[in-house]
Amino acid sequence: MIFFWAFVVGGAICLCGQLCYDVLRLSPAHTMTLLVVTGALVDGIIIDGTSMYDRLIAFAGAGASVPITSFGSALVHGALSELNTHGAIGVLTGIFEVTSAGISAALIFSLCAALLVKPKA
């Protein structure tokens, strides 16, 4: 069942992105920024100790953790968990705690690709 909801929820988030392109006439960069900020704000809403974005991930699995909105949610996650353990300074030190894997992987793989592949004319 989680495969079905992963497809539907992931597809629905991409559909929102497409609506930003076609209806609101936003550029891809504006759309991605909007989605990331939305993900961050949704994750900031915590009810009964569990954030709203965590509930979506528990429900839809990769359907919620693969779209770019989860990047915003992961930034907030890092900030809030270090806020709990280290106090106010944790907001700064924790922001990249969770997302560092994704950013580092994308950066290093892209660098390797740029060194290995010749751009097409």
Added chain:
Amino acid sequence: MSNKKTKNLTPIQQQYTALAASREPKRSVVKNCLRAFVSGGLICLLGEAIRQALIAWGGFTAKTAGDPTVAILIALAVVLTAAGVYDKIGQWAGAGSAVPVTGFANSLASAAIEHRSEGIVLGVGGQMFRIAGPVIVFGTAAAFAVGIIHLIVRALLGGAP
């Protein structure tokens, strides 16, 4: 909005803008949305399959499987970008291939490869975050704002989380 835009234009320019708008190919919003839904859903389905495989055979738990799943998808997207395949998928899928984390990796890799000719440091290093940069900047700013709001709310509630 259109009034504000046309205010400073001469009549000739306004005529041209109207002509350009009438000649612009009509984009089918419904068709694009359907494509974005299906392709984005399929990428998330692939992600879920990788996640379940990691939980079943890779010794990860439901909580820890997220990071390696994202790393595998990113590696896959960079390879497809380098091979020139991802851009072809993107032409069909629209936002469906841009919104998932694979699109983030694609924007990094394609910018890095495209600017290779400007040199390794200034081209690859300097231009890599051209498209992905705003996402990180405003994502971080939003996360900081949410963190500060939580800090203030907790202080007002007397330390209770």
